[in-house]
């Protein structure tokens with residue numbers, strides 16, 4: 001059973017659930033249904049709104065709904081919610097990679113990257129630069145709030161550009177690029193395969209600062225970056241991809257990852 005008001009994202013295999021009050025409706029009929037709901041259930045493949053939950057009772061969005069909502073997938077989601085914290089099995093990735101003609105183990109070996117498990121529950125960590133809800137793993141969310149407040153106290157504004165992103169989200173990037181005529185190997189030159197991004201863990205954040213475009217190398221020249229270099233370690237955050245990193249991944253001064261061991 002999902003009870004309000006809990007600011008969590010329940011990350012199911014087929015569907016996810018988020019607090020209805022944090023999300024906008026597309027159209028009037030949806031708005032009425034959302035306004036009286038505790039939870040919004042979405043299809044993880046495309047973010048499509050599937051149903052709302054109110055006092056534990058489900059109401060599907062039936063109008064023009066294709067494919068038809070799946071009661072079994074909703075039951076599975078409620079089961080995951082009741083089971084509490086933990087990680088989703090990496091076997092969830094197999095169908096996604098198979099769709100791209102890739103094998104999980106073979107890709108792991110070839111890329112030198114490990115599959116990254118997604119948490120079953122994520123914590124609301126405020127809003128990002130675009131006013132979207134920001135979701136992070138529990139400890140990373142706490143650390144991010146503390147770090148952001150400490151930076152603010154030093155006159156430095158840190159913006160979240162992006163936090164948790166699912167393997168399904170990454171798969172969406174691949175589907176869009178394939179539809180534009182690129183091949184899987186073209187896309188792998190610039191994007192990590194679904195299931196292999198640090199953002200899946202809910203520990204990684206892309207950080208920006210007002211007035212600067214997101215995810216550009218020139219972020220390294222900002223006061224925000226200087227502050228992060230001096231202080232982020234104290235909050236458990238480290239830069240994953242410095243210049244000349246051992247993964248051979250391009251320099252990403254904006255990408256920081258929280259880890260339990262990093263705290264000094």
Ligand SMILES: [Zn+2]
Nearest residue numbers: 204205206255
């Ligand atoms: Zn990133």
